Amino acid sequence: MYEEDIDKVDRIIGVHFPSNNNTMATGAVGIEIVVTKKNNMTMIESKASDRFRIDEYEAGSNFAMVTPVADVTLDEAFGTTNNKSGLELN
Numbered sequence: 001m002y003e004e005d006i007d008k009v010d011r012i013i014g015v016h017f018p019s020n021n022n023t024m025a026t027g028a029v030g031i032e033i034v035v036t037k038k039n040n041m042t043m044i045e046s047k048a049s050d051r052f053r054i055d056e057y058e059a060g061s062n063f064a065m066v067t068p069v070a071d072v073t074l075d076e077a078f079g080t081t082n083n084k085s086g087l088e089l090n
Contacts, residue, residue, distance in 0.1 A: 005063070013052050013066055014044065025057035029069055 015030030029051050036043045052066040 005061070009063075011052075013054075013064065014046070015054060015064075022057070022059045025054050025059075025064065028054045030054070030066075 011032050012035060013030040014033040015025070015028050017028050018024040031046050031051055032048055034045050034047055036045070051069040051071065053069050054064045054066055056065040058064070
């Protein structure tokens with residue numbers, strides 16, 4: 001459990017597994033989140049755009065081993081480099 005193992009936690013990653021199925025966790029990508037409790041409310045925020053891929057996941061403890069995802073530029077992702085058509089950002 002998180003409260004018992006908080007000293008072992010490096011970061012908290014928020015991930016939506018495909019079809020909300022924990023068995024499909026490996027390979028899913030999520031973002032780092034910060035969880036704070038204030039006035040009986042739990043707030044979940046993301047303060048960075050870094051993304052992480054789940055390498056190993058333990059459903060019983062809800063802990064995972066992750067690696068950073070190296071994002072590509074929009075031109076690389078959509079193949080619009082030196083192309084007069086395609087994605088245009090204003």
